[in-house]
Amino acid sequence: MNLGRLFAIAFKETLQVWRDPRSLAIALLMPLMQMVLLGYGVSLDIRRVPLCVYDQEHSQTSRELVQRFVASDWFVIARNLNDERAVRDAMNRGTCIGAVTIPVNFSRVLASTGNAEVQTVFDATDANTTTIATGYAQGVIALATADFAARWAAAHGTRPPSVGSVDLQPRVLFNEGLDSRNFIIPGVVAVILGLIGAQLTSLTVAREWERGTMEQLISTPVTALEVMIGKLIPYFAIGLFDAAFCLAAAAFWFQVPFRGSLVTVLLTTGLFTVVVMGIGYLVSVRIRSQLGASQVALMLTMLPTSLLSGYTFPIDQMPAPIQAVTLIVYARYYVTILRAVFLKGSTVADLAVPILALVLYAAAIIWIAARAFRKRLD
Amino acid sequence: MTDPAGEVAVLARGLVRRFGPVSAVRGIDLAVRRGEIFGLVGPDGAGKTTIMRMLAGVLRPDAGEIHLEGVDVVADPERAKPLLSYMPQRFGLYEDLTVAENIFFYATLFAVPARVRRDRSQELLAAAGMLPFRRRLAGQLSGGMKQKLGLVCALIHTPRVLLLDEPTTGVDPVSRRDFWGILYGLREHGVTILLSTAYMDEAERCSRLALLHAGAIRHCDTPARLKQAMPGALLAVVTRDARRAHAAVEGAAGVLGLLLMGDRVNVRVDDAERRAPELRARLAGQGIADADITPIEPGIEDVFVALLGSGSPA
The missing domain is CATH 3.40.1710.10 (abc type-2 transporter like domain)
Known part of the structure; x- marks a missing residue:
């Protein structure tokens, strides 16, 4: 890997994102919009x-x-x-x-x-x-x-009838108000990051094919790995920025109690971002049109993340075969982690299993994505 | 095709490429000497772009071998890439980057030191007449400017071999002159240039030409010798109504080929001395009395039509 070429790709990609209104809108406006829509719109509580x-x-x-x-x-x-x-x-x-x-x-x-x-x-x-x-x-x-x-x-003056001879006094831990918002908002953050991360990177390689810049790019000494990492660097920065925004909104605006450590959140968020961006990149390499790539990325991220991650529908209530399917839905691990860090203050050690799952996922995706891109026209 | 002196910069042998059932390139042999400006000429669909892509190492041949400055391009395209610059037919630069940013990008990909990059881009942009446009987005340049920027980016790292696929298509004459000025300058540095073109005047500027038809090289020689190889001789028939003259001459005895050239008709005949009076008489018989018939030197376009158009073997 040549750092100069890596820098050239990252620099070029940054300029392109900066000058592309569509990418900028996805990067900056979508998290804001979705945080408001999903944060306020989704509630499992029943009132009035x-x-x-x-x-x-x-x-x-x-x-x-x-x-x-x-x-x-x-x-x-x-x-x-x-x-x-x-x-x-x-x-x-x-x-x-x-x-x-x-x-x-x-x-x-x-x-x-x-x-x-x-x-x-x-x-x-x-x-x-x-x-x-x-x-x-x-x-x-x-x-x-x-x-x-x-x-x-x-x-x-009579004896009261014996009603409620057993006095049950339940005690609720971690989400004392039984407020479903505390349960849902961390999931919303995961859904938004998953969606935006894959959307952004799904455009990056497809754009080169569509605009005809790929042919000249692959005639240079740049390597497939340099292309991948160079292209992902600016999007990773945007992803972390969006994550910081969403997490801050969760803690300060929606007042979800935050009991864990910032380091745990940043570490796991970084991992999750690598996974979703890797998936978006992989889609982009495979599908050579921007529209097609963006659609496929949406399908691959939106449906499993919103339905099977446990963000609204509890996984332990699903039929066993579906529960088995959720094991490959990377978002479920991040949803689990975020909820635990926010509400229970869980540490990296407590979350070893889901973190390990994310690490394996990230490694696998990056390994596959790095090999998917061939410097050839056919 | 053997080259004991190491003079050959680009060598291709038995190059074949199929796209599904279509054979785009059927067994091409090429040997381009160092410092040559070598032209691939042929109609659309002759296989020019496919050959260029294979030479550039971005498309794998189905059979055959390519050696570029001694590097086996088919076996190890990545080792050949630092040695070459390839300019695809379709504009391949980033339209949302400025002229200077595109140059910076390609210079960095080829690890050109900053000082060299500055000097060279200054020099090349000046030669291209593009110094005032450094900060302009590439997408906002005219067609000719875009092609010149493509050339500047391709030359920012001093390649050993320059591959240009129809580089001046849609380029105005002034830009074309700038373009060729830069190419001639390169020859002195021993850079080997391979270009494909559909322009005959451009083909004439090449040191050697390969005439391509249906994926095969039909003739390969210097422009001068190709002209000599043209069967027959050429007569220019100049009249007020060239179109009518074209119709009148068609099918006359000894006429091998016709090419309408605006104000005149180029008539290829088997024997100029004998046929000139015959043609004059035939034209007069059809009411064209003002016809001026003179023998002329063939241009490359006449050769091209004679050698490829009729399909006659040389």
């Missing part, structure tokens, strides 16, 4: 679910129960209804995705048995939301009825 109430009793207790729903912040009351048919209509029209029907004898049954039934109906079109919302609703009702029963018993 619109609820309809059909209160048949209109007692002070039933009104207090409704109030408990509102106070939970998980629900808002979209409408108060007066008959059974209206409940169906409201759900059909999408006015609400859940309905609570409080029976006419709610207070009386509660007083006599210490327990009363409240009917809840949910629109299960979005099964995930419904499951969570149903859970929240059950929680609200259980707590409220227990309170009401205890109050009634106290007022009448």
Whole structure:
């Protein structure tokens, strides 16, 4: 490897990126846009679910129960209804995705048995939301009825009915607020870096073929390795800049708690950047048009990274064959690492396995990419 | 083709290249001496570009061997590359880089020291009449300027062999003169130049020519000897209406070939002395009385048409 020639390639490539509006936009505007879109757009939390109430009793207790729903912040009351048919209509029209029907004898049954039934109906079109919302609703009702029963018993001097004989007090570690944003944002950073890194480098060799500059380039003494490394240097710098931006946005703007060390993050981010840029370069060598290369790079990075990296869909919930497939999705290792470093403060030693996976991946990609480029027209 | 004195700079033997079912080059032999300006002439599709690419080591031949200054290009193209400069037919420089940046890039790839680079680029840009355009983006240069910049980049490292594929296509006459001025200057430094061209006046400037047709060399000699080798003699028929004269002469006895040249028709005949009066009479018979018929020296274009166009063996 000749350092002069390496420098010549890197210098030339830097000038070209600097003068190419398309590359600059991908490098500088895309991370900003995607950070905003994905950071704000993707949330697994359920808040302010619109609820309809059909209160048949209109007692002070039933009104207090409704109030408990509102106070939970998980629900808002979209409408108060007066008959059974209206409940169906409201759900059909999408006015609400859940309905609570409080029976006419709610207070009386509660007083006599210490327990009363409240009917809840949910629109299960979005099964995930419904499951969570149903859970929240059950929680609200259980707590409220227990309170009401205890109050009634106290007022009448009787023993409170034995509700909740086992007192479960769960303790949540690492993401104490159970805020899905803390879980998702580190994944968003990985998705953005994966996408942009491969996009940038996917253009670099294809551009030479498309513009007819390759023929003269390969007639010079420059080696394939010098071409690859020289071309990747400026993009690697851009990738690290984008990474720094995204990570800073995650920590300071989205306030994801950062408990790990900066060194761990930089080391693993550098590794991940090498992997995605190597993939983009490989695609660029194979496909000699910029548009084609950019499309293939998008397919190779976007789909596996967003679906199989565990960034939104937990890998341990996937069927076994799909779980096996995720082992080759390099982004899953980086998502795992970023989450652990951010939320748990994990160190390089803690993360030895995913880091090793990334190292192997980077070595393999670079090895293949370095051999893929031939200094020949055919 | 043996060269005990080591005089031959570029040697090709039995060069073959196929693209699928098409044979672009079918068994070419070349021996270009050091310091020669050697021209490959032929119609489009004759295989000029394919030969150039194989000589430059960017395309592998299917068969045959190439030696460039003693280096086996087929076996080890990378060892030949520091010795050569190749200028492809399509502009191969970076349009989003300036003139100076392109020169810097190629100089660095060939490890030219900074001082040499500065002196040489100054000298070459001056010869090309391009000194004021150093900071201009290559993409904003005219066609002729682009080709001259290509030549400057190709010469920034003093190659032993210069390969130019149709270097002056689309270049204005002034730029073409600059271009040739630089090429002649190189010959004195012992640089061997191989160029392909479709321009006959340019072919005439070469020290030797290979006339290429359908992937094979049909004739190879100096321009002067190629002219002598042309069968028959040449008569120029000058009239007011050359097109009509062309039609009138066609098919006449002893006429081997015709070439319409604007204001005249070049008629190749078997015997000039005998055919000139015959042609005059034939033209007068068809109402062309003002025809002026004189014997002329053939140009390379006449030779080209005579040797390749008719397909007659020399």
